[in-house]
């Protein structure tokens with residue numbers, strides 16, 4: 001935005017602070033292990049049958065932790081999308097990417113991830129439409145780090 | 155529960171405020187609020203500071219501000235509800251007075267977002283959702299969260315990019331007369347459409363800027379308020395609701411459930427409907443957010459928000475004037491200060507002192523303050539006698 005450049009007021013540079021968190025994944029370790037085998041699995045409450053995505057080992061509806069792992073189907077429908085041009089600092093190494101929320105037809109759960117195999121520049125021109133059919137896949141966008149993504153079904 | 159009134163308000167200049175420290179910026183709105191109420195710092199029994207933080211250096215904002223303002227003996231608390239932080243501060247102060255615990259409390263909203271570089275701000279705001287599942291691997295950003303709603307709304311109701319742009323045009327127009335606003339210049343629909351994409355379909359001029367600022371409201375119990383001022387502005391309702399952290403767990407992306415729930419509770423508590431609201435401030439962090447707000451608050455039917463702005467219904471003279479102080483879009487959005495900034499403006503409106511004055515017929519004004527992307531929503535209804 002064209003703002004008149006004013007003279008910058010004096011400031012001190014603070015001491016730097018680097019924050020890296022250790023993110024525990026032990027309770028849902030199976031989810032990350034399955035991705036290495038190309039599968040997307042999640043948890044289902046044995047009592048009420050509710051399917052959770054992201055997976056969680058507690059069902060607050062039943063107040064139980066008696067969950068089973070199920071493999072998710074791959075058929076989905078696009079509910080919303082956006083093309084991220086201005087990326088966060090830690091995502092600047094990637095090209096603009098397409099965020100998508102897709103609903104799995106069989107399980108009726110939704111997944112937030114990237115939509116791959118579509119040029120983001122084309123997505124804005126009608127290549128991507130809410131309601132289009134998607135396929136849930138496991139890919140390694142970063143080598144050695146398999147994750148779940150959507151691609152167009154056709 | 156006791157009746158609670160707003161007896162004083164203050165506002166700092168919004169914008170790039172690297173000319174002042176955190177505490178100096180807070181004082182810029184606290185001092186005029188105290189003067190407005192005819193009070194001194196020693197009169198404040200409880201200081202509630204709304205500050206989201208991270209981009210500014212102070213870890214204990216309430217303590218630092220109280221020290222600077224000579225209020226260290228007061229009961230101090232800092233609250234957080236993302237972009238609805240100072241509505242949460244207002245609600246906390248309101249509860250303290252309504253319950254009978256204190257007679258006079260101050261809610262200060264403050265955010266200083268420009269002490270760090272822009273990509274860091276984008277990163278930190280993007281983390282305001284479910285970090286672990288939506289940010290860590292996929293880099294969902296704050297504009298993108300709303301852009302997802304825009305594509306869904308456009309697909310379902312035929313809302314257009316031009317209609318989104320019209321929201322920005324309106325809010326920029328009204329910011330021209332607001333001496334506190336970050337951007338005081340008019341823009342055109344074409345300017346918005348031509349601006350560079352941030353998170354398509356949202357472009358730079360669909361997005362609120364990154365802002366520093368503070369805004370303050372002083373609240374008092376009925377008996378005290380009547381002694382302090384001839385024009386107490388009553389809090390008729392201050393209600394809140396939440397939404398899922400994971401966007402993937404939402405029922406739909408064409409509105410914000412938290413806003414619908416908070417509005418229902420607020421209308422019920424204040425015993426009014428949307429038709430009796432004379433003027434409103436809604437959370438237009440992105441243009442699509444204002445269009446969804448028209449619908450979620452019942453100003454128009456679901457899906458007709460685009461038409462509502464196109465017909466000029468949210469201008470002064472229309473069905474209900476919305477964000478006639480410039481909104482987050484042009485006034486700026488220092489996230490922790492936005493709630494009390496809305497209150498500042500609506501108090502001016504109900505007193506008949508606003509730079510862009512709406513016609514006050516029923517005596518009610520409404521503030522709709524969303525935190526995150528419908529992760530929190532606070533709806534406050536103010537009333538004048």
Ligand SMILES: [Zn+2]
Nearest residue numbers: 045048059062
């Ligand atoms: Zn269960």
